[in-house]
Amino acid sequence: MTASTSGAGGGAAGVGAAAPHESVRHLALRALSTAGQSLAQLASGLNTAVLAGLLLLWLAVTAVTSVVGVGLLMAPALLRALHALAGRERERLARRGPEVVAPEPPPTRLRLALADTTTHRELRWLVRHSTLGLLLGLLGVLLPVLAVRDTAFPLYWRFLPANTTATSLGVGNAHTWADALAVALLGVGWIAIILGLTPGMARLHSDPGRRLLAAGPDVDLSLRVAELTATRAAALDAHATELRRIERSLHDGAQNRLVSVAVLIGASRRMVARDPAGADELLERAQSAAEQALAELRTVARGILPPVLADRGLAGALSGLAADCAVPCRIDVDVPARCAASVEATAYFVVAEALTNIAKHSGARHAVVRARGSGGRLLLSIEDDGRGGAGGTSQAFGSGGENGGSGLTGIRRRVAAHDGALTLTSPPGGPTVLTVDLPSGS
Amino acid sequence: MRIVIAEDDPLLREGLALLLRAEGLDVVATAGTPDEALDAIDVHRPDVAILDVRMPPTHTDEGIVAAVEARRRRPDLAVLVLSAYVEQSFATELLGGGVNGLGYLLKERVGRVEEFLDALHRVAAGGTAIDPEVVAQLFTRSR
Numbered sequence: 001m002t003a004s005t006s007g008a009g010g011g012a013a014g015v016g017a018a019a020p021h022e023s024v025r026h027l028a029l030r031a032l033s034t035a036g037q038s039l040a041q042l043a044s045g046l047n048t049a050v051l052a053g054l055l056l057l058w059l060a061v062t063a064v065t066s067v068v069g070v071g072l073l074m075a076p077a078l079l080r081a082l083h084a085l086a087g088r089e090r091e092r093l094a095r096r097g098p099e100v101v102a103p104e105p106p107p108t109r110l111r112l113a114l115a116d117t118t119t120h121r122e123l124r125w126l127v128r129h130s131t132l133g134l135l136l137g138l139l140g141v142l143l144p145v146l147a148v149r150d151t152a153f154p155l156y157w158r159f160l161p162a163n164t165t166a167t168s169l170g171v172g173n174a175h176t177w178a179d180a181l182a183v184a185l186l187g188v189g190w191i192a193i194i195l196g197l198t199p200g201m202a203r204l205h206s207d208p209g210r211r212l213l214a215a216g217p218d219v220d221l222s223l224r225v226a227e228l229t230a231t232r233a234a235a236l237d238a239h240a241t242e243l244r245r246i247e248r249s250l251h252d253g254a255q256n257r258l259v260s261v262a263v264l265i266g267a268s269r270r271m272v273a274r275d276p277a278g279a280d281e282l283l284e285r286a287q288s289a290a291e292q293a294l295a296e297l298r299t300v301a302r303g304i305l306p307p308v309l310a311d312r313g314l315a316g317a318l319s320g321l322a323a324d325c326a327v328p329c330r331i332d333v334d335v336p337a338r339c340a341a342s343v344e345a346t347a348y349f350v351v352a353e354a355l356t357n358i359a360k361h362s363g364a365r366h367a368v369v370r371a372r373g374s375g376g377r378l379l380l381s382i383e384d385d386g387r388g389g390a391g392g393t394s395q396a397f398g399s400g401g402e403n404g405g406s407g408l409t410g411i412r413r414r415v416a417a418h419d420g421a422l423t424l425t426s427p428p429g430g431p432t433v434l435t436v437d438l439p440s441g442s
Numbered sequence: 443m444r445i446v447i448a449e450d451d452p453l454l455r456e457g458l459a460l461l462l463r464a465e466g467l468d469v470v471a472t473a474g475t476p477d478e479a480l481d482a483i484d485v486h487r488p489d490v491a492i493l494d495v496r497m498p499p500t501h502t503d504e505g506i507v508a509a510v511e512a513r514r515r516r517p518d519l520a521v522l523v524l525s526a527y528v529e530q531s532f533a534t535e536l537l538g539g540g541v542n543g544l545g546y547l548l549k550e551r552v553g554r555v556e557e558f559l560d561a562l563h564r565v566a567a568g569g570t571a572i573d574p575e576v577v578a579q580l581f582t583r584s585r
Binding site: 252255257259261263264267270282289 | 554
């Protein structure tokens with residue numbers, strides 16, 4: 001086998017199988033990013049691990065006092081807290097990996113709850129997470145600190161008071177530069193441990209959660225399936241409605257205009273010999289019909305996917321909307337990665353509709369549009385300081401109807417089709433806040 | 443020749459009326475919905491009724507339904523149906539009740555004024571006028 005390009009050899013142990021010809025630089029970057037992610041995961045798990053530890057203490061207290069009966073009163077609250085914590089852990093795991101499908105909530109009545117499998121699994125998870133999970137989380141936070149402390153030791157050892165222990169392990173005293181370098185070497189060792197072990201540690205840390213908090217093999221997921229089926233049906237429905245709307249726009253608008261053009265030109269050709277003035281008037285009408293057809297086509301195209309999104313991206317498109325709005329509008333867009341085109345189009349239409357209504361009905365003096373992309377979701381919020389009361393009557397947000405795809409109903413449909421959520425808070429007197437949460441589909 | 447036009451798009455409706463009046467034909471009434479069309483046919487008793495297939499409220503086949511109904515009320519009424527696209531089921535439904543005095547044309551055929559007037563006269567005289575495009579499609583399918 002021929003030797004691969006410079007540096008594909010050695011030093012790659014513990015970072016997973018190296019692709020042939022992958023340079024050392026790539027390997028190192030990959031190792032660093034994996035380690036970084038693992039550390040972040042361990043640190044975020046520390047949060048739930050600490051809470052789990054507290055809950056475990058509470059559990060112990062409850063168990064002891066239920067002998068005298070007091071614990072039995074606390075038990076339902078304890079179980080509710082356990083379930084809430086398990087939910088938080090599921091969300092945390094979902095943010096950093098595949099989703100953990102939650103089983104149905106366990107019953108609340110004490111006797112039933114104690115017999116329920118979900119409760120048992122959650123209790124087992126609690127024990128594991130509050131012990132091993134807490135340990136691993138602490139290590140995850142501690143290891144980088146130790147690594148930095150030891151690797152940088154030669155830089156500051158001169159400034160330490162005499163006889164302080166040198167290493168973070170609490171042994172040894174450094175008296176010479178050779179000793180200081182030895183400590184730095186220990187720091188390098190910490191770094192190696194971080195790079196090598198943290199991915200495994202992170203997996204060990206999230207394993208109990210993934211195994212025990214997910215729905216067990218015997219748990220009935222039919223409710224969840226029904227929910228997903230309904231959402232999918234709604235999505236297909238919304239898709240079909242959208243296609244029908246486009247077809248209607250094209251057919252009734254542009255196509256009829258073009259037929260008119262054909263008719264008028266045919267009529268004027270018949271007239272041109274007998275009555276040139278009349279023929280010219282018909283040609284004039286034919287031309288304006290053609291121009292109307294073009295305008296219709298432009299509207300239809302914009303209603304499908306606004307060209308400005310492709311040209312300038314979501315931030316540019318939203319800035320354009322804000323600039324066009326009659327009410328002074330501030331834009332705050334922080335979307336690091338591009339979302340799926342249909343999601344960006346939906347976001348664009350939401351903001352366009354909201355700003356139109358703000359300009360027309362709210363009497364606001366100032367509006368703010370915020371867009372945040374994080375954790376696989378796109379969050380929009382449009383706020384104005386107007387008179388509020390929107391959404392109640394159909395006057396403020398026009399019904400879909402002929403325009404379809406615009407108006408609050410149209411926007412709701414588009415958002416629902418993406419499995420997103422739309423909330424409109426508009427008390428009379430204002431302020432009005434419209435928030436939309438969409439999966440970014442990236 | 444007395445003509446009633448039923449077409450929901452106002453621009454096209456006026457265009458057709460203009461075209462026919464310029465040819466010296468008498469457009470006695472225009473309508474935008476199937477009900478208006480049937481009323482106009484009852485009141486003015488034209489020789490030919492020109493109907494668009496798609497009209498409010500559902501924009502599917504109101505024109506065909508109105509044509510069949512109008513011919514049921516007055517079997518000697520000549521009807522010319524205009525369609526934006528060829529739909530074989532429309533043709534069969536329309537021609538199912540007898541082909542005399544019936545026409546089924548694509549809308550843009552109206553722009554070819556001589557052919558359109560020819561079809562109009564033929565239908566008014568009791569003949570049949572089927573769009574060449576429709577014929578082509580029917581023959582392609584039955585092969």
